[in-house]
Amino acid sequence: MTSATLTIDLGAVVRNWQALARLSEGETGAVVKANGYGLGAPVVGRALQRAGVRSFFVATAGEGVTLRAAIGQGSDIYVFSGHMDGDTKALREAGLTPLLNSVDQMLRHAEGLPGAPFGIQLDTGMNRLGMEPAEWSALRDIALAQGPSLIMSHLACADEPGHAMNRHQLSEFHAMTNGLDVPRSLAATGGALMGPEFHFDMTRPGVGLYGGFPFVDAEPVVTLDLPVIQVRDVQQGETVGYANGWTAPRDARIATVSGGYADGLIRAMGSHATLYAGDVPCPVVGRVSMDLITADVTDLGGDPSHLQLLGRHQSVDTVADAAGTIGYEILTQLGLRYERVFTE
Amino acid sequence: MTSATLTIDLGAVVRNWQALARLSEGETGAVVKANGYGLGAPVVGRALQRAGVRSFFVATAGEGVTLRAAIGQGSDIYVFSGHMDGDTKALREAGLTPLLNSVDQMLRHAEGLPGAPFGIQLDTGMNRLGMEPAEWSALRDIALAQGPSLIMSHLACADEPGHAMNRHQLSEFHAMTNGLDVPRSLAATGGALMGPEFHFDMTRPGVGLYGGFPFVDAEPVVTLDLPVIQVRDVQQGETVGYANGWTAPRDARIATVSGGYADGLIRAMGSHATLYAGDVPCPVVGRVSMDLITADVTDLGGDPSHLQLLGRHQSVDTVADAAGTIGYEILTQLGLRYERVFTE
Numbered sequence: 240m241t242s243a244t245l246t247i248d249l250g251a252v253v254r255n256w257q258a259l260a261r262l263s264e265g266e267t268g269a270v271v272k273a274n275g276y277g278l279g280a281p282v283v284g285r286a287l288q289r290a291g292v293r294s295f296f297v298a299t300a301g302e303g304v305t306l307r308a309a310i311g312q313g314s315d316i317y318v319f320s321g322h323m324d325g326d327t328k329a330l331r332e333a334g335l336t337p338l339l340n341s342v343d344q345m346l347r348h349a350e351g352l353p354g355a356p357f358g359i360q361l362d363t364g365m366n367r368l369g370m371e372p373a374e375w376s377a378l379r380d381i382a383l384a385q386g387p388s389l390i391m392s393h394l395a396c397a398d399e400p401g402h403a404m405n406r407h408q409l410s411e412f413h414a415m416t417n418g419l420d421v422p423r424s425l426a427a428t429g430g431a432l433m434g435p436e437f438h439f440d441m442t443r444p445g446v447g448l449y450g451g452f453p454f455v456d457a458e459p460v461v462t463l464d465l466p467v468i469q470v471r472d473v474q475q476g477e478t479v480g481y482a483n484g485w486t487a488p489r490d491a492r493i494a495t496v497s498g499g500y501a502d503g504l505i506r507a508m509g510s511h512a513t514l515y516a517g518d519v520p521c522p523v524v525g526r527v528s529m530d531l532i533t534a535d536v537t538d539l540g541g542d543p544s545h546l547q548l549l550g551r552h553q554s555v556d557t558v559a560d561a562a563g564t565i566g567y568e569i570l571t572q573l574g575l576r577y578e579r580v581f582t583e
Numbered sequence: 584m585t586s587a588t589l590t591i592d593l594g595a596v597v598r599n600w601q602a603l604a605r606l607s608e609g610e611t612g613a614v615v616k617a618n619g620y621g622l623g624a625p626v627v628g629r630a631l632q633r634a635g636v637r638s639f640f641v642a643t644a645g646e647g648v649t650l651r652a653a654i655g656q657g658s659d660i661y662v663f664s665g666h667m668d669g670d671t672k673a674l675r676e677a678g679l680t681p682l683l684n685s686v687d688q689m690l691r692h693a694e695g696l697p698g699a700p701f702g703i704q705l706d707t708g709m710n711r712l713g714m715e716p717a718e719w720s721a722l723r724d725i726a727l728a729q730g731p732s733l734i735m736s737h738l739a740c741a742d743e744p745g746h747a748m749n750r751h752q753l754s755e756f757h758a759m760t761n762g763l764d765v766p767r768s769l770a771a772t773g774g775a776l777m778g779p780e781f782h783f784d785m786t787r788p789g790v791g792l793y794g795g796f797p798f799v800d801a802e803p804v805v806t807l808d809l810p811v812i813q814v815r816d817v818q819q820g821e822t823v824g825y826a827n828g829w830t831a832p833r834d835a836r837i838a839t840v841s842g843g844y845a846d847g848l849i850r851a852m853g854s855h856a857t858l859y860a861g862d863v864p865c866p867v868v869g870r871v872s873m874d875l876i877t878a879d880v881t882d883l884g885g886d887p888s889h890l891q892l893l894g895r896h897q898s899v900d901t902v903a904d905a906a907g908t909i910g911y912e913i914l915t916q917l918g919l920r921y922e923r924v925f926t927e
Contacts, residue, residue: 242645273845273873274919298874299841301586301920319874320812320841324888325585341813362815366823367839367869367877371815395825404827468664469685471706471715479710481739483748495711497643497664501617501915506908507851525711529617529911530642530663533711544668564850567873571845572916575618576645 243465243498245577247278249286251458255448256287258456259431263438268294270427270445272302272319277503277573278449278461281309282581287448288314294389296443300329300337307333317358317389319368327351336388340368342378349385358389363411363425364404365395375415383419389441390421397429398453405430409437429453451566452556461570462550463577465496465514465532470542479533480525485510487524491537494521496546499530503572504548508562514546515553521546587809587842589921591622593630595802599792600631602800603775607782612638614771614789616646616663621847621917622793622805625653626925631792632658638733640787644673644681651677661702661733663712671695680732684712686722693729702733707755707769708748709739719759727763733785734765741773742797749774753781773797795910796900805914806894807921809840809858809876814886823877824869829854835881838865840890843874847916848892852906858890859897865890 260267269292270276275283284295284306294315297303300323303316310316315336321344322330322337330337331352338360339345348357359382362369369392370378392412396402412425422440428447430437432454447454450461473493479485487493496514500506504527512523514534521534521543534546549555555566562569604611613636614620619627628639628650638659641647644667647660654660659680665688666674666681674681675696682704683689692701703726706713713736714722736756740746756769766784772791774781776798791798794805817837823829831837840858844850848871856867858878865878865887878890893899899910906913 242643277845298845299586299920320585323585323810323812323841329585343813364822365825366815366817366821366837367872367875368812395822395827399826402826404822466667468667468712469687471710473710477710478708478739478748481709482743482746483739493710497667500912501621501642503916505849506912528711529915531711568844568850571873572847575919576643 243463243502243577244580245573246462246464246580246582248458248460248582249283250583251450251460252283252448253286253290255450255454255457255460256290256292256444259428259442259444259447259454262431263435263442265438266294266441268292268296268424268441268443269448270296270443271306272296272298272445273571274302276446276449276567276570278570279579280306284310294441294443296445300326300335303335304329304333307335315388319360321360322348322351322357331355338389338391341370342374345378345382356388357385358391359387361390361392361412361415363392363408363415365393365408368393372411372415383421387421389424390416390419391424393427394425394430397427397433400429400433405433446567446570449570450555451570459550459554461555461573463548463573464545465498465548466545467494467496467543468531470494470536481528482526484525491535492542493524494534494536494543494546496532496534497530498532498548499528501529502574502576504532505562505564505568505572507564508558511561512548512558513553513561514548515550516543516546518552520552585810587807587846587921588924589917590806590808590924590926592802592804592926593627594927595794595804596627596792597630597634599794599798599801599804600634600636600788603772603786603788603791603798606775607779607786609782610638610785612636612640612768612785612787613792614640614787615650616640616642616789617915618646620790620793620911620914622914623923624650628654638785638787640789644670644679647679648673648677651679659732663704665704666692666695666701675699682733682735685714686718689722689726700732701729702735703731705734705736705756705759707736707752707759709737709752712737716755716759727765731765733768734760734763735768737771738769738774741771741777744773744777749777790911790914793914794899795914803894803898805899805917807892807917808889809842809892810889811838811840811887812875814838814880825872826870828869835879836886837868838878838880838887838890840876840878841874842876842892843872845873846918846920848876849906849908849912849916851908852902855905856892856902857897857905858892859894860887860890862896864896
């Protein structure tokens, strides 16, 4: 094996979706933005469609075009960034449903694609995307007359179920949408786990499908095996890597693997990270460089052909801790030099 | 404009290469690994080939195959990871030159591709890739008899010219290669800037071509403009983004732009980062999320259509400082959702 191998368990993605779908009585969509959280939106999208997903969510019209080409007709593809300047042609040709975020977007949509499907994104306190209460009050009668297919909002603190912001946003969402005859969605993965109050007509999990926090009962989805290029003896006191980043405290055997920050193995993880040879942890030594990582394999008793970063012993969230970030970033940065192998 | 635009000045890449080439009397190659440091190896490779580059360097055989398809025949493509298990077919079909790192690789090459070109990578102290002095002593007569086209090593501390490691590695490289009738290369960008002693027969700049440290006189190569999705008023005391990451200290106007950590805008930069509207700095507020960043545009006096992250006011190295990393990582993580526009 010459390149690193990212193995993606599509069966686990589907089972994670099914597990999250069982939590609510309404529809369960699937968020496949950022190229399916780094795993490959076309393949993941097709697997989820076969499993019964009928509503997909992407970040941009460009992502929607790619997904539509992969999954064909028959499912809705919602676009979180709505109808931006320049999007009209892509939205029309790929049959995408923009989630309109503002009066400007509503006007653009009405003018550019009259009668075409759309949803509404409301801001309930995150102040990032969506119409403000006042804007929505002014616009809602006009918007409702055109038949939106979905009204949604997004929780800012759903990874912390006890955070007061969750109930505040829930209350705002009720205030802005109660009594309207339009399907509603508030919950992504975190909201789906917080219980029926947050479910409304559709939940739309993202990170949970891919095995990440806050869905702690998720099946792991990815394994990442990095091939060893060479293994060398390093004497006590010798240094390894850029800026002499590590000094051997004893005579050691050091493996250099193919994979580095250009592959999304975040440089900040450095020597906080661990690779595994089977069940044996091999500490990363020295800096993560652009294409290479060095690890201490002294205690193995033999030279490994590969070392594993993600898999049975380490989840995306464990690796995220080593890098001082969150599992979402580890997933979405998974690199394109990896050979992606999909299993069911 | 619906997606962010990454503008890549190929003329600047070429002029940076020419400026580095003028520093040495020998050949000057070009490192285009990691997809041309994130900019697009095929386009960058063709521009550099037109400018006169005849020796390219990539990290893996897979990258070499992609580059060969782009630039055609007539230039050498060296592969830093050498001849790994499984590489033989790709090396042969794309006419790549592996830089052999070990006895194992030498045997694999002699067996799999007898008579095919190769180079030798020596370890002079970085302990990451390349043959150790003892290994090289045992192998060199056999290796030399097969006519390597290049012998090279890599400096661990070339970004710090005063570091004692540089002279140590120089001395080791002399000891391992003096008197051999084979072209030699020790210097990447940092080494090229350290003067003739480090140049040998070929320098092989990478990051300097793309405008990054340590080539402080480089022309900037990239600009990154993020489109604004919407702009909203936020009252003093309201919060913005995930985990209520920012609280408005005054009534403010907040722009949400398309672009986030899934596009390589490293999450760690958070509110240390600044976007620009023309010449006016707009501080990032709250967390960098997967697809979106929020910035304070209160002082602009009007709503911007785009905000700039990389360009006249901020280099890759400035942004790297905000993220606690190095310019190399900012470059190589530049995302694939950007529209890449190449100018000359």
